[in-house]
Amino acid sequence: MPDTGISELVRMWIDGWVVSRGSADPVDEPWGWTIDVGQPKHVARHVLPEPSEADVRKIVDATSAPGTWLKLFAEDQVVLPWVGPDWRCDLSGFLMSCHLAPERAEVPAGYTLTSWTRGGVSRVLVRTSAGHFAARGQFARAGTHAVVDQVETAAEHRRKGLGSLVMRTLQSAAHEAGATTGLLVGTPEGRALYSSLGWTMRSPMASLWYEPSDSAP
Incomplete structure (x- = not known):
């Protein structure tokens, strides 16, 4: 898949992931997708294939529900300064x-x-x-x-x-x-x-x- 861009790859991954987990269909957003997962500690997730500081900060400012996740396709050290102390970092992941x-x-x-x-x-x-x-x-x-x-x-x-x-x-x-x-x-x-x-x-x-x-x- 040498010519497939990151946004298309992430969307393909999402299409299978929501079936695997029984989640709601992804909702298109200007920056990526929102998915309702519906678990107590994983209520929803926002997926950003090419995250920008402005978009991440806007999502962070609008978030009030514990158990909201961010999946940001970038290095941890790049995006961590964009979120506040109430956001916890999970293990790094790799799209493969x-x-x-x-x-x-x-x-x-x-x-x-x-x-x-x-x-x-x-x-x-x-x-x-x-x-x-x-x-x-x-x-x-x-x-x-x-x-x-x-x-x-x-x-x-x-x-x-x-x-x-x-x-x-x-x-x-x-x-x-x-x-x-x-x-x-x-x-x-x-x-x-x-x-x-x-x-x-x-x-x-x-x-x-x-x-x-x-x-x-």
Whole structure:
């Protein structure tokens, strides 16, 4: 996807993310999109693919609801001076993409893999032979792209190839479903895994949420 601009990439990611999370449809804004998520600590999010200081400050000044998030596709150090002390910084994120192709994924000894699709979301679950949770992940297809989401490996089962198993299974399933491009927002911890599987970093993403001091538990 060498010719795809950041705004188009972010919109493609949003199209799959809202399906994956069961959120409301994104609402177009002059600076990007607003999405109602509807969770107590994640009421809504504002997504700015090319954030400017003026736009961010305007959103910050208008925000009064705790649990409002900002997803700003820029480095943390660039955008942090634009928000006040009541905004908390989450882990840095990275928008990444890859060309989808059939993948070979072998389940390590001592584990089982289950997959299913419901409501437009395909999920993969890895458990131990005793049934204990080990790893998971999911994707939602939107047109020719698939958005990979909520990839997680339990701490006690890391460094055993389960993250790669989940990702290869999701990538192959997305390809079989007709998607040609994969998109995700990964954490610093996951970036090395995704890069080893052919994913390319397209943009950093700063993630912040509003939690005024008088609303903290």
